[in-house]
Structure formats: C-alpha cells, structure tokens
Amino acid sequence: MESTRVDRWLWAVRLTKTRPDAADACRGGHVRVNDRPAKPATVVVPGDEVRARVNGVNRVVEVVRVIQKRVGAEAASTCFIDRTPKPPPEAAVPVAHRDRGAGRPTKRERRELDRFRGGTL
Structure with a gap:
C-alpha cells in the first residue's frame, strides 16, 4: 500500500500553497489524521x-489516492473526497442601504436608522 507524509500530501493536492505552510499547520495543531493530532511526518x-484548518477554513477530506508530486487542480481534485460540512446560512437580517455618494444621513434619516436598528436615544 502506498503512503506519504501528511504535509507533502496537503501540498500535492493543493490544500495549502506551499509545503512549509502545510508543515506549519501540522506543527500548530491545525491538522488531524483520523481524529489524532498530526505531525508533518505523519503517514x-x-x-x-484528514481534518485541516487552512486559511481560516476547516476542511474535512478523505484520502482517495496518495500522490508525491504537486499536480494540476483537476488531477488533485481526484485524490480526495471533500467532506467539509456546508457553512450555516447567514441570518437574513436586512441591512440598511444607502446609495454611494449620497453623503451623510440627514437628521430624519438618522432617526429612522436608529429606530430600524432598535436603538433609542
């Protein structure tokens, strides 16, 4: 059975930009293999x-194929199955919108905004 280091695999399948970034993520405790903390040399x-926090995003992937060298994005996407849960939908809170260049709100508009936001003065 083929195997490789986790830092090398993360870099090869393009989850990290550089191999040192992958190694730093491992050393920082941001990578887990089968729910165990992973060092860069973990096989x-x-x-x-593999659970990795990369660029502020938690990724959960299953290794399908082990590769040693960095490959193109299409080929890299065949090497893992992305099991990252979908992010929760953002709360549908209406946002006050002003046209660009409209200037500062008038006193009346300011009061309306305060009422809209639930604040009282």
Whole structure:
C-alpha cells in the first residue's frame, strides 16, 4: 500500500500553497489524521480522514489516492473526497442601504436608522 507524509500530501493536492505552510499547520495543531493530532511526518494512506484548518477554513477530506508530486487542480481534485460540512446560512437580517455618494444621513434619516436598528436615544 502506498503512503506519504501528511504535509507533502496537503501540498500535492493543493490544500495549502506551499509545503512549509502545510508543515506549519501540522506543527500548530491545525491538522488531524483520523481524529489524532498530526505531525508533518505523519503517514497518510487511502481511506484516512484528514481534518485541516487552512486559511481560516476547516476542511474535512478523505484520502482517495496518495500522490508525491504537486499536480494540476483537476488531477488533485481526484485524490480526495471533500467532506467539509456546508457553512450555516447567514441570518437574513436586512441591512440598511444607502446609495454611494449620497453623503451623510440627514437628521430624519438618522432617526429612522436608529429606530430600524432598535436603538433609542
């Protein structure tokens, strides 16, 4: 069975921009393999679940194929199954909108905004 280092695999499948970034994420405790903290030299094999916090986003991927070298984006996407949960939908809170260049709100508009936001003066 083929295997490789987790930092090398993260870089090869384009989850991180550079291999040192992947190694730093591992050292910082942002990478887990099969729910265990991973060092950069942790071995990954097909079937492993890799959880990585990359660029502020938590990614959950399953290793399908192990590669050693960095490949194109299309080929890299065949090497893992993305099991990252969908982010929760943003709350549908209406946002006050002003046209660009409309200037500062007038006293009347300001009072309307305050009422809209629930604030009282």
